[in-house]
Amino acid sequence: MIPAHHPSDLLLAEFASGALDEASALVIAAHVAMCSQCRQAVADFECIGGMLLDQVDDGAFDAKRRAQALTAIPVDLPQQPALPRDLAGADGVEAMIDLYGRGPWRWIGPGVYRRGINLEDRGVRAFMLRGAAGTELPHHTHSGTELTLILKGEFSHELGRFQVGDLEEADGGIAHAPRIGNEECICLVAMEGTIRLKGLLGRLIQPFVRL
Ligand SMILES: [Zn+2]
Structure with missing residues (x-):
């Protein structure tokens, strides 16, 4: 496919x-x-x-x-x-x-876990994200470019539906609130800078989100 x-x-x-x-x-x-x-x-x-x-x-x-x-x-x-x-x-x-090595899964927010990959180059970090089925991530923007590749499951947001193998390219101009589908979703991410959470919920949990 x-x-x-x-x-x-x-x-x-x-x-x-x-x-x-x-x-x-x-x-x-x-x-x-x-x-x-x-x-x-x-x-x-x-x-x-x-x-x-x-x-x-x-x-x-x-x-x-x-x-x-x-x-x-x-x-x-x-x-x-x-x-x-x-x-x-x-x-x-x-x-x-595995060529780079990875750390343990760590809880970063309700239903969301992050696993670091030992790779950072020119300010861009690689990591994995895992979200439980049905999890809605807070509305957020990026301070830099973010590349997200779906390895398992799917998510959707304002700009479309992303399934296994799909790559999303987002930059600071894009605000989105991904919602994970009916099964666990695992992504491989390269992120420059940080994410900025929007809305009241986002501001409340921003201090706890260590991406
Ligand atoms: Zn392609």
């Missing part, structure tokens, strides 16, 4: 070129492992990147040759892109996370 929500082309291109921070790269690599469509996109970006570099090396890079390079992409690209070195050999998402 192909997930319904994918990373933006910009994120996939940054991932393919190795420009992403490591926590975001882990989340994108995990999505790519679950999504054949994005595997193909990453392979395409890697191919374009390689050809552009070749052109630059020739000292003859110009718009015409770039256009030729872009149209010369073969249709039968390999299905396995080169993931960041540490992630390439991992067999599945759990094995990718």
Whole structure:
């Protein structure tokens, strides 16, 4: 099954070129492992990147040759892109996370648990979140970018329904109040900055939420 929500082309291109921070790269690599469509996109970006570099090396890079390079992409690209070195050999998402190591599940709010992953790069942290069935998270915004990949279960909010394999890309401009579906939901998250809870309930529990 192909997930319904994918990373933006910009994120996939940054991932393919190795420009992403490591926590975001882990989340994108995990999505790519679950999504054949994005595997193909990453392979395409890697191919374009390689050809552009070749052109630059020739000292003859110009718009015409770039256009030729872009149209010369073969249709039968390999299905396995080169993931960041540490992630390439991992067999599945759990094995990718295990490359970094993780702490115990800790209670952070009603029905919600957080499990730290030993990974922080350029101010972006990786962790796992687990929410009990039916839990409604407080309305919140982000001070930075947040990437959330669903590993189990589902949640929905104003912007749609997110199921296993779906990736949500949220930034400070997006306020949402996710509600977890009828089974436990586990997510892999890369978060820059902190979340800001909104509303009276949010302000009351903000001191207890240690994301
Ligand atoms: Zn995808």
